[in-house]
Amino acid sequence: MSKVYRRVIHWFRRDLRLTDNTSLLASISSADEVVPVYIVSNWTGSNLWTGPKRQNFLCECLASLSSNVEHLGGQLIIRQGNAMAELLKLAKDAEIDAIFFNEDVDPFGQAVEAGLREKSTIPIHSFQDATLHGPNEILKGDGTPYRVYTPFSKRWLPVEKRRSAGRPSSIKTPSDLESLPLPTLSHWGLEKEDWELPKGGEKAARQRMSEALGHRISRYDDTRDIPSCPGTSRLSQDLRWGTLSIRELYHKAVKTGSEQYLKELGWREFYFQILYHFPEVLSYEFNQDWRGLPWDKPGKNFEAWKSGQTGFPIIDAGIRELLKTGFMHNRVRMIVAMFLTKDLHIDWRLGEQFFAQHLLDGEIASNNGGWQWSAGTGADAAPYFRIQNPWSQTKRFDADGEYIKRWVPELEMVDPKKFHTPPEDGQPLAEGYSAPILDHNAERKQTLDIFKKHRSQQK
Secondary structure, X not given: OOOOEEEEEEEEOOOOOOOOXXXXXXXXXXXXXXXXXEEEOOOOOOOOOOOHHHHHHHHHHHHHHHHHHHHOOOOOEEEEOOHHHHHHHHHHHOOOOEEEEEOOOOHHHHHHHHHHHHHOOOOEEEEOOOOOOOOOOOOOOOOOOOOXXXXXHHHHOOOOOOOOOOOOOOOXXXXXXXXXXXXXXXHHOOOOOOOOOOOOOHHHHHHHHHHHHHHHHHHHHHHOOOOOOOOOOOOHHHHHHOOOOHHHHHHHHHOOOOXXXXXXXXXXXXXXXXXXXXXXXXXXXXXXXXXXXXXXXXXHHHHHHHHOOOOOHHHHHXXXXXXHHOOOOHHHHHHHHHHHHHHOOEXXXXXXXXXXXXXXXXXXXXXXXXXXXXXXXXXXXXXXXXXXOHHHHHXXXXXXXXXXXXXXXXXXXXXXXXXOOOOOOOOXXXXXXXXXXXXXXXXXXXXXXXXXXXXXXXX
């Protein structure tokens, strides 16, 4: 794009990087001056779909981005409030000729974009950046979206993926613009707790990507299901906040030879497509046959689950890892989610919300897709009668108890073989640890009865 504007805005959102940032590069090439801006939300801590750990990570990403922009000669402008109103005000005050941004992938962000296009009196330029393919690029032969992953994947994998576009060499920003200070946790009246969080920002994300490509992704097929092993990429938060380019990661991952990892990136795009075409999944079961399932009211067992005090070691380890790190191993996520929905009979929406409060990535589409998959209600979901047994899953994926003992220190001196089956006497596995709060086999039978009864009532 030739330089057709004097001054434009690039609105940073979930693209907090300089490398291969589609909208940023387009804005720089189209204008003499670029105003890079991030709009801080009016989150007060009462919003149940994010939490302090993720806000802390965001603050670090913004600090890193600000430094990187300044290094190229520009300035990151911070504003706070309603995104559409703040952008329109900045555009008027700074005599902006056009607004550039990368499109969001969830309906909330898309609604803001639609409002901005409706209200703006200057040109709006938006770009696909967070995904390898747009939601209407990978469709069935009849033009409808895929509802099952495997045929989607077979169509998605061979399609050529756009290459990374590099990094800008300079950014020229007007010198007379006011900016709010970079936010910190104290901005929301919060203090950093004793978490174990990865560092936010593009530099840290690129270091993680190099480590993952060099040591983990090539062995991904063999190690991805072992929670004690650093066998997953651990890049989900970086893709969520856009401190990494999905295009750069994909093409570098191709060279590792792990088709399984590429398919995992495909799951990410599959869930994006599901959310785009079926936004009702945020409120209802994707599979309409399961709408109206009876769920138990959350009570003391739900509180035990949320605090990692269920007496099921693999469940408690997963929850405690999440609370401490903002991350939970993917295999453990499935076990933990299925335990909530199939053993505790608690609505998957409550688990989805709890994860959203604590995960650093908190990717709306993937979080929803994973929870509905585990509940048996989603796209290409596990059938309702597939109910993972936490004890046998432990024997299969954490036989030596290394993962469990890392996160549940009360069990450090317990023979790991005792994690493979429920205690015969129903007593705690160690002093100071909880007794199992339920009998898995009994709850499994009840779940099967609930789903069968519901299905018969739909006929």
